[in-house]
Amino acid sequence: MDCEFSSRIGHVPPSFLREIFRVIADERIISFAGGLPNPNLFPTAAFARAMQATLDESARSALQYGATEGIPELREVVAKSYVQKDDIEVSADHVIITNGSQQGLDLLGKVLVNENDTIAVESPTYLAAIQALSLYRPSFLSVPLNDNGLDSNALEAVIEEHAPKLLYTIPNFQNPTGLTYDDDVRKRVVQILKNRRTVLVEDDPYGEIRFEGERRTPFAKYKDDAVLLGSFSKIVAPGLRLGWIVTRDMDLYDRLLIAKQAADLHTSSLIQHVVYRYYRDNDAQAHIETIAAHYKKQKNAMITALHKHLGDSITHTNPEGGMFIWATLPERVDTAKLFRLAVEEGVAFVPGESFFTSDAPKNTMRLNYSNSTPSRIDEGVRRLSRALDRYDF
Amino acid sequence: MDCEFSSRIGHVPPSFLREIFRVIADERIISFAGGLPNPNLFPTAAFARAMQATLDESARSALQYGATEGIPELREVVAKSYVQKDDIEVSADHVIITNGSQQGLDLLGKVLVNENDTIAVESPTYLAAIQALSLYRPSFLSVPLNDNGLDSNALEAVIEEHAPKLLYTIPNFQNPTGLTYDDDVRKRVVQILKNRRTVLVEDDPYGEIRFEGERRTPFAKYKDDAVLLGSFSKIVAPGLRLGWIVTRDMDLYDRLLIAKQAADLHTSSLIQHVVYRYYRDNDAQAHIETIAAHYKKQKNAMITALHKHLGDSITHTNPEGGMFIWATLPERVDTAKLFRLAVEEGVAFVPGESFFTSDAPKNTMRLNYSNSTPSRIDEGVRRLSRALDRYDF
Incomplete structure (x- = not known):
C-alpha cells in the first residue's frame, strides 16, 4: 500500500513475543517463556453449567448489545471483592469491565497520555504495558525495583523532577520479577505521590494467587484516587479476555467510558453473564486456593531445579505467589x-531485555512455572543448564 | 483528580447515545432509536449446543490465551464467505478477528491517522465511527450521499484537493440512511481512488441482511487493497462482540496486529470457538434468510405506517436491507x-444531527425497525405523528 502509517504505530517497540509464540508451538520445547495459566486447572465443568444457566436465564440480554461499563451483576462481583478482602469502599459504579x-492500559493511555508526557514504570516492567502505552508516545522513566518493592528514593527523585502523568505498578508478584511490595513501601509510595498530579495505577492480575506469606494492601486503601486494574485471566481463565478498571474519580471514569465506547462499544455480554454465574454458583475462592496450591508446588520444583542444575551460575527471586x-x-x-x-536444547524463556524501557542488563531472564509439571520443570532446567554449558564453550 | 486528561479525549464529540439509552430503558417507550437486532431471532438453542461442543472438544484452547489474529478456524469461515459469495481472493491469513x-475502526485510526490528517466520510455517516476516529484527531471531510451512493463528483473534488488518509464507507444499507451504492458508483469510487494513497474502508455489518433486490459487489472485488470490516453482530448476535478486518496488504495487516496486541492481546478465544462451531454445525445462511424475512415485514410495516400517520409531512428512504x-x-x-x-408521547428515534461531521440539517431522523413488531411499529409512528402535531402548535 502507498499509504503512510501513523507515527504512533512506528513508536511501538518490537516484541520478542511473536518469536516466542512460534517457538512454543513446538510440543518438544518445554516452555518457561509464556505467562500461561495451567489449563488443567480451568474450571471447565463449572463453566459448562454457567453457560447453560446463562442461556436458560438471560439469553436475550446475554446476546444483545449492552451498556459500555458492563453488566451490573459482574461489576458488583468485582466491587464486593475489594470491600470484603481489603475493606476498600468500592461500588459497582466505580467498575468498568x-x-x-x-x-485497561490502552484506555488509560488514550484518556491520559499526550505525546511526550512522562510515565514512570518499574524497572523491569510488564512488556505489554510498555507496548500499550508506547502507542501514545510518552517518555518512560524507569524506577528500579528492589526486593521489597519500588526504590522510594529513586521514585521521589523522578516525581520531583518530572511530575509524570502516570506511575504504573504491579505491586504483587510482579511481572517479570515475581517481587512484591512491602506494606511500608506501599505507604511510602502513596506519601511521595501526595498532592501530586501523578495518577497511580496498580495492575494486580496475580494478587489472588498467593501461596506463601500474608496478603498485602492495595494502594487504593491508602489513596482514594489510585486506579486499580484487575483480571479474571489468572483466577478463572485467560481465554475469556475479561478484566476490569476501578476508579473512584468519576471524571476519569466518564472519560474511560467514552474511550471504551469508541474502542468496542462494550465487552462481550455473553462472557460477562457466564462469569457472573460462575461466581454466583461456585466457590470461586476455593478454586483460587487450588490454583495457588498447584503453583506453589511448581514454584518449589523450579527453585529446587535451579539449585540442582545451575547452582552458583544463577541468582533468582523466590516469589510468594504469581507465575514468574x-x-x-x-x-x-x-x-x-x-x-x-x-531452544536447540528444547527449552524456552523470555530474555530479560524486553522488560526494560532503558538500561537493560543482558544477563537476566523471566521463567514461568505455572504451565509445567514439576517433572517437566526439572527437565527444562536441566536443558537450560546444558544450553549454558554450550554458551560457555 | 488533579491530573490533566489527554487532548485526544477532549476531542471526541458528545454523543446523544447515552441519553437515548436512558430513555429506551423505559419499557413504555417504543424505541426506533437503537440499532438493536431482534432478540427473538437470536439462535439460542444452536448456541447452547455450540457452547457445549466447544467445552467438550476444545476447552483447553478455548479458555487459554490465543493468537492475536484469532483462531484459524474462524478466520477460515470469514475468508470463505468472501470467496463463495463474491469470488474475492481472501484467505484466513488476511483476516484479523x-x-x-x-x-476495527479504532485499530485503523491507531495505525493510520496522525493528528490533522484528513478522513473522508459519507454525509451522514455512522455516529460511532466518528467517535472512534475522532480520538486520533483528524479533520473530517464530508462527501454527500445520494440515493445510489456517494456523490462521485464531490468525492473526486475532495480526493483531488485533500488526498485524505482514509475514505470510510458503508455501501450496503448504510447507517443511518439505509441507502446502498449502485455497482456503477462502486466502480467510479474505485476509479477515483486509483493511484491515490487514500485507504478505502468498506464497513459492511448489514450487507447479508438483504430482503429485496440483488446482492452488490464489495469494493475489494475491484480494488485489492480495500479494507473490509465485518461483524457477526447482525447475522448471529451483537452480545458476542465479534467482528473482523480483512486486508490483503500485509504491511497494514502486521501493523493492525501490533495495535490489536497492544489493545487487548486478542479477542475472547471462547467466543471465537463457540461461533466457529455455530457455523460448522448449523445452516447459518438459512438463519440469515429468516432474519431478512422478518426485517422485510418490519420495514414494510414502518413504510406503511409512515404513509398512514405522517403522509406528506415526511420523506424517507426505502432500504433493500439492513435496519434503518x-x-x-x-x-x-x-x-x-x-x-x-x-418521548413524552412514548416513542424514540435518533435526531439526524448526530450523524454529520459538518453542516448538519436539523430536520432529519434515523428510524430503526429491526427491534419492534409490525403492530408496535404502527403504534410508534402514530405516537410520532402526535408529537409532530404538538410541535406545530
Missing part, C-alpha cells in the same frame, strides 16, 4: 543469545 | 426538539 486488564521467577546469570551471558541455544 | 467491527430508514421532516422541524415531545 474490560477485555482483560490489557485493555526472575533469574540473573553471570554478566558474561547475553540471554538473547542463550535463547537460541536453549 | 476483532471485538465487533467497532474495534432515514426520514426528513419539513425544514421548520428541529428533530432534537421533537425528540423531547416524542
